[in-house]
Amino acid sequence: MSQPPWSQPTGTTHQPELKVYNSLTRSKVPFIPLKTEQISWYACGPTVYDDSHLGHARNYVTTDIIRRLLRDYFHFKVKFVMNITDVDDKIILRGRQRHLYEKYKQDHRYIDDKVRQDARQAWLYYIQKNLKRIGPRTLVTPETFDGVIEHFYGDILAGGSLEPGTKAGDKEAKVKMHINTSRSTAKALLLDPKMLTPHEFYNRVNDPMCLILDSQFGRDIRGDDYDVFTKLTKEYENRFFQDMHDLNVMDPDDIVRVTEHGREIADYVKKIHDNKMAYRTSDGSVYFDIKAFEAAGYPYARLEPWNRGDKELQADGEGALSQKDESVKRSEADFALWKASRPGEPSWPSEWGPGRPGWHIECSAMASGKLGQQMDIHSGGIDLAFPHHDNELAQSEAFWADGSHRQWVNYFLHMGHLSIQGSKMSKSLKNFTTIREAIHVRREWTSRSLRIVFLLGGWRDGIEISDDMVVECRSWEDRVDNFFLNAIENIKDARASTEQKPVLQDILQDAEGKVRAALLDSFNTPVAMNVISSLINSYNSAKKSDLTEHDHKNIGLFVTRMVNIFGLNGNEPANTGTIGWKGIDISDDAKKYVYPLAKIRDELRQAAIAKSITAEKVQEIVSTSPGVEEPPFSVRPPKPSAARALNDFSRSALEAASAVDSGDLNKQILALCDRVRDVDLWQLDIYLEDRENLPALVRPVTEGLKAARREREEKSRQKEEAKKKREQEALEKLQKGRLSPAEIFKPPHSDEYSAWDPDGVPTTAKDGTALTASRLKKLKKEWDNQRKAHEKYLAATQNGSAGQS
Structure with a gap:
C-alpha cells in the first residue's frame, strides 16, 4: 500500500485563490486548511545556548510576516506553537563547558604562571583538535603561530578551498574561525600579564580552555544535575524573547520546552517502537527503523530525497555526542529517537534506562501533543529540511500509524538563509552579528529596517548582506517616511472633498489589486513592496493642486494599512483610521518650542533670501516668539533642549541685528537659520526640511537622513582629501624645480660624469669615455625638463607660492 508523494488537502477555504510554496511538493499549491478559516502552525524555535544573531532574525521575522499576513490580511485564525530546544548536544557541551570554566575561574582568580601554563596547554590542544594540517610533530608556539598558519593555511586565508576544484564555503569559514580563535589566545599568551585584567585574559582564552576542561572533567557531571544546563538555557531563552x-x-x-516533556517524549518513542518502526540497541538507545517504515508503505525523505545518503548531514543531525559505533544501527540512515545518556550528560528515566530525547523526536512529540494527528503548517529555516523535518515527518507518521496513512503536515514552509561573504550566518562559524549588537550597540539596523530587508527579499530565498541591499532598504523607508509626512501636511491644505472623483482613485485601485495578487502568490512581498513604492511615486508626481482630500487620505490609509500588516509599525492593528507610522512625529514636549522656532525661522529666512531684512524686521519677527525661562546656569552648562534652541536662536538673531549693518545681516541671518537646522535641532533628532514657498516641514531625524548626511560628509571629506593631495603633488613637483639645470648632473647630485658643457650637460662618463649620441640626447631632454621646472619654481618664488624649503 503506497502513499502518493503529497496528498492535496481536501475541503474549502475563504481564500480559494491563495497559493503557497510547499516544500513537500517543491511547488506552489492551493492553501486549504484542515478547518475553514483556522490554521494550526508549529514552528521550530531556537536552540538556546547563545545570543541570537541576524540569521535567526531572518527566520523569525520572516515567519512573523507570514503569520501577520495570514491573520491580518487574509483573516485566518492562527494557532501558533513554537518549541524551545533546551537540551541537545550543543547545549550539553556548552552548558558543561561553561560550568567547568566558571568553576576554574573561581578557583584561579588571578592570572599566575599556573593559569598561563594551563592556557598554553589548552591552546595546543585546541590547535590539534581543529587545525588538522598542523601535525603533532610541528613545533608551534605563540611567537611562531602566524608563520605556521601562513605555511599550512595561507591558501585558505587567501580564499582557497580545502578541496581542490571546489568553491570555498562553510568548511573554510570554520577553519578561519579556528585560526582567529587560536590567534586571539596566542596574543593573550604573548602579552605582558600586567597588560590584561583577569577578565580580559579569560575571555581571550575561553574556547581552548573550555575544550580542554570538558575533555578532562566533563564526564564527572551527574546526569540529574539539571541546573548545570538549565542555568544556561534559561538565560538565553530570556535573551531570545527580548530580541524578538x-x-x-x-x-x-503556546511555547513547549523539551525539558518539560521528557516523560511524554519517552512515551512517544515507546509507541513508535510498539508500532514496529523502531528498535532498541544494546546500549539502551532507540533508533528509527527506516526500512520497516518504508515497508509499511510510507515514503522517507520526502522534503529532500537527494540528501538521503548524505552522511555529513546525517551525522550533523545526530549530534556531536551521539553513538559513534555505527554497527549498532541496522542501516546507516537510521536515526536516534532516544539516546542512552553517557557520563556527563543529562538523563531522564525510561524503560530502556537513563537517556535523553534525540533531536528530531522532541518536535514530533510536542507538536503532536499540542496540535494532534495533523497540522496545517510546519516551518523553520531551510537548513532544517533534511534531516530534521524529514525525520520528524517519518517518526510522526509512524507514531500515528493506523492504516489511514494520513499526512502529519500539509504545508512545510522553509525560510531562506541570511548570508555574509557567501557563507551562511551561523553560531558555529562565529561569522555573525548578534541582534542586540546590531540594534543597540552598532545601531546599524532597526526593527523596521531589518523587516524591510526581509520584505524586499522572497521569504524562501537566500539574502546576501550587501551595500546595495542596505541602500535599497533605506530608500524604501525614506520614501514611505516622506510620503506620510507630505500626505499628512497636504491633507491640512487640501480642498474639501466634493462629488468629484478622486484623481488617483484608479491608480490606487490598481495598486490594491496588484498587492493582493502578489500576496495571494505565496506571500510575494517583494512585488507588493514595489507596488507600494510605485503608488507613492505616482502620488508624488501628481500636481498637488489637482488632488482632493480623498486622494491624500485614501492613499495614506492604504499604505498605512499595509505597513501595519507587515509589522512595520509596532503592533498597531491593520486599520487604525489614521495615517503614518511611528517615528514621523516629534514629541509633544518638543512641539511647543520647535513649532514657534520653525515659524520665526521661516519668516526670517524668507526675508533674508529676499534681502529685505532689517534690524527692525528682526525685532518684529522675534517678538512673536514665546519666551522660555531656563534654569540658572550652574557648574555644568545646560543640556541641549528644544526650549534652549528656541531661546538661543531668538537671542542670536537679535544680537546679529544690533551688531552688523543691513548689508551683512541677510548673510548672518541665513547662517543662523542653517545652524539651528543642521546643528542645534539635529542633535535633538529633529530636522527642519526647507521647502520652496512653503513653511519648513518639522520632522524627526530618521536613519535615512542620518545616512544621507554621512554620505555628504564623506564625499566632502574625500573631495577635500583629493584637493590636498593635488596641492601636495603640485608642491612636490614645484620643489623638484629648485635645483638649477646646470647643477643636476654634477656632484653632489650625481657622480656619474667627469666633464660637462657650459650649460651643465654631461659630455664624458666618470671613466673618461665619451658619451654616445643616444645617451647625450636623453640627458639633454632631462636637462630641458629641469630648466622648465626651474623657471616655474623661480616664478612661484617671486609670488610666494613655492612653499618652504
Missing part, C-alpha cells in the same frame, strides 16, 4: 520583542515579533500562542 525588539524586532517586533509576536509571541507564540
Whole structure:
C-alpha cells in the first residue's frame, strides 16, 4: 500500500485563490486548511545556548510576516506553537563547558604562571583538535603561530578551498574561525600579564580552555544535575524573547520546552517502537527503523530525497555526542529517537534506562501533543529540511500509524538563509552579528529596517548582506517616511472633498489589486513592496493642486494599512483610521518650542533670501516668539533642549541685528537659520526640511537622513582629501624645480660624469669615455625638463607660492 508523494488537502477555504510554496511538493499549491478559516502552525524555535544573531532574525521575522499576513490580511485564525530546544548536544557541551570554566575561574582568580601554563596547554590542544594540517610533530608556539598558519593555511586565508576544484564555503569559514580563535589566545599568551585584567585574559582564552576542561572533567557531571544546563538555557531563552520583542515579533500562542516533556517524549518513542518502526540497541538507545517504515508503505525523505545518503548531514543531525559505533544501527540512515545518556550528560528515566530525547523526536512529540494527528503548517529555516523535518515527518507518521496513512503536515514552509561573504550566518562559524549588537550597540539596523530587508527579499530565498541591499532598504523607508509626512501636511491644505472623483482613485485601485495578487502568490512581498513604492511615486508626481482630500487620505490609509500588516509599525492593528507610522512625529514636549522656532525661522529666512531684512524686521519677527525661562546656569552648562534652541536662536538673531549693518545681516541671518537646522535641532533628532514657498516641514531625524548626511560628509571629506593631495603633488613637483639645470648632473647630485658643457650637460662618463649620441640626447631632454621646472619654481618664488624649503 503506497502513499502518493503529497496528498492535496481536501475541503474549502475563504481564500480559494491563495497559493503557497510547499516544500513537500517543491511547488506552489492551493492553501486549504484542515478547518475553514483556522490554521494550526508549529514552528521550530531556537536552540538556546547563545545570543541570537541576524540569521535567526531572518527566520523569525520572516515567519512573523507570514503569520501577520495570514491573520491580518487574509483573516485566518492562527494557532501558533513554537518549541524551545533546551537540551541537545550543543547545549550539553556548552552548558558543561561553561560550568567547568566558571568553576576554574573561581578557583584561579588571578592570572599566575599556573593559569598561563594551563592556557598554553589548552591552546595546543585546541590547535590539534581543529587545525588538522598542523601535525603533532610541528613545533608551534605563540611567537611562531602566524608563520605556521601562513605555511599550512595561507591558501585558505587567501580564499582557497580545502578541496581542490571546489568553491570555498562553510568548511573554510570554520577553519578561519579556528585560526582567529587560536590567534586571539596566542596574543593573550604573548602579552605582558600586567597588560590584561583577569577578565580580559579569560575571555581571550575561553574556547581552548573550555575544550580542554570538558575533555578532562566533563564526564564527572551527574546526569540529574539539571541546573548545570538549565542555568544556561534559561538565560538565553530570556535573551531570545527580548530580541524578538525588539524586532517586533509576536509571541507564540503556546511555547513547549523539551525539558518539560521528557516523560511524554519517552512515551512517544515507546509507541513508535510498539508500532514496529523502531528498535532498541544494546546500549539502551532507540533508533528509527527506516526500512520497516518504508515497508509499511510510507515514503522517507520526502522534503529532500537527494540528501538521503548524505552522511555529513546525517551525522550533523545526530549530534556531536551521539553513538559513534555505527554497527549498532541496522542501516546507516537510521536515526536516534532516544539516546542512552553517557557520563556527563543529562538523563531522564525510561524503560530502556537513563537517556535523553534525540533531536528530531522532541518536535514530533510536542507538536503532536499540542496540535494532534495533523497540522496545517510546519516551518523553520531551510537548513532544517533534511534531516530534521524529514525525520520528524517519518517518526510522526509512524507514531500515528493506523492504516489511514494520513499526512502529519500539509504545508512545510522553509525560510531562506541570511548570508555574509557567501557563507551562511551561523553560531558555529562565529561569522555573525548578534541582534542586540546590531540594534543597540552598532545601531546599524532597526526593527523596521531589518523587516524591510526581509520584505524586499522572497521569504524562501537566500539574502546576501550587501551595500546595495542596505541602500535599497533605506530608500524604501525614506520614501514611505516622506510620503506620510507630505500626505499628512497636504491633507491640512487640501480642498474639501466634493462629488468629484478622486484623481488617483484608479491608480490606487490598481495598486490594491496588484498587492493582493502578489500576496495571494505565496506571500510575494517583494512585488507588493514595489507596488507600494510605485503608488507613492505616482502620488508624488501628481500636481498637488489637482488632488482632493480623498486622494491624500485614501492613499495614506492604504499604505498605512499595509505597513501595519507587515509589522512595520509596532503592533498597531491593520486599520487604525489614521495615517503614518511611528517615528514621523516629534514629541509633544518638543512641539511647543520647535513649532514657534520653525515659524520665526521661516519668516526670517524668507526675508533674508529676499534681502529685505532689517534690524527692525528682526525685532518684529522675534517678538512673536514665546519666551522660555531656563534654569540658572550652574557648574555644568545646560543640556541641549528644544526650549534652549528656541531661546538661543531668538537671542542670536537679535544680537546679529544690533551688531552688523543691513548689508551683512541677510548673510548672518541665513547662517543662523542653517545652524539651528543642521546643528542645534539635529542633535535633538529633529530636522527642519526647507521647502520652496512653503513653511519648513518639522520632522524627526530618521536613519535615512542620518545616512544621507554621512554620505555628504564623506564625499566632502574625500573631495577635500583629493584637493590636498593635488596641492601636495603640485608642491612636490614645484620643489623638484629648485635645483638649477646646470647643477643636476654634477656632484653632489650625481657622480656619474667627469666633464660637462657650459650649460651643465654631461659630455664624458666618470671613466673618461665619451658619451654616445643616444645617451647625450636623453640627458639633454632631462636637462630641458629641469630648466622648465626651474623657471616655474623661480616664478612661484617671486609670488610666494613655492612653499618652504
